[in-house]
Amino acid sequence: MPIDIETFESSSEDRLQHSGETNADRVMRFLAAHPDQAFTxxxxxxxxxxxxxxxSVVLSRLEDRGLIRHKGNYWALGEGDEVAAYASIVESTRAANDRFGEEDMDEWLEHAVDDEDPE
Known part of the structure; x- marks a missing residue:
């Protein structure tokens, strides 16, 4: 996912190293956004x-956990309760982002509690 150049310039390297989203998260988010389709x-x-x-490893692990299905050359979102819960969260987040805008990490960090600050 691209970031704007201002975020790139003003953020530390540590902050830009890991967005917290795993490859499995990306695959699940994509398939949950297209629950009525299967993809190669x-x-x-x-x-x-x-x-x-x-x-290949990501898809196999998600299939082993029952979160996605595989048939022939195609992969699709799974059908279990965990998958339904995941899809519901993704849809709710998308609706909230559409209505209120996406969260701004810098804004969150401004208000975050610093556990190392001995107050």
Whole structure:
């Protein structure tokens, strides 16, 4: 996911190292956004920017956990209760972002409690 140049310039390297979103999160978010479709591994890889060397392992692990399904060359969102809960959270987040705008990490950090500050 791209960031604006101001965030790039003003953020520390540590902050930009890891967004907290895993490859599995990216795949699940993508498939949850398209619950009525199935995709090839390369389509999922291209849509999620997961490294070509990692996508197969990510898909296999998600399938082992019952979160996605696989048939032939295609992969789709799973059908279990965990998947329904995940899809519901994704849809709720999308609706909230559409209505109120996406969260601004810098704004959150301004108001975050610093556990190391002995007050």
């Amino acid at each position: 591994q390369s389509e999922i890889r291209d849509a999620t920017d997961v490294n070509a060397g990692s996508i």
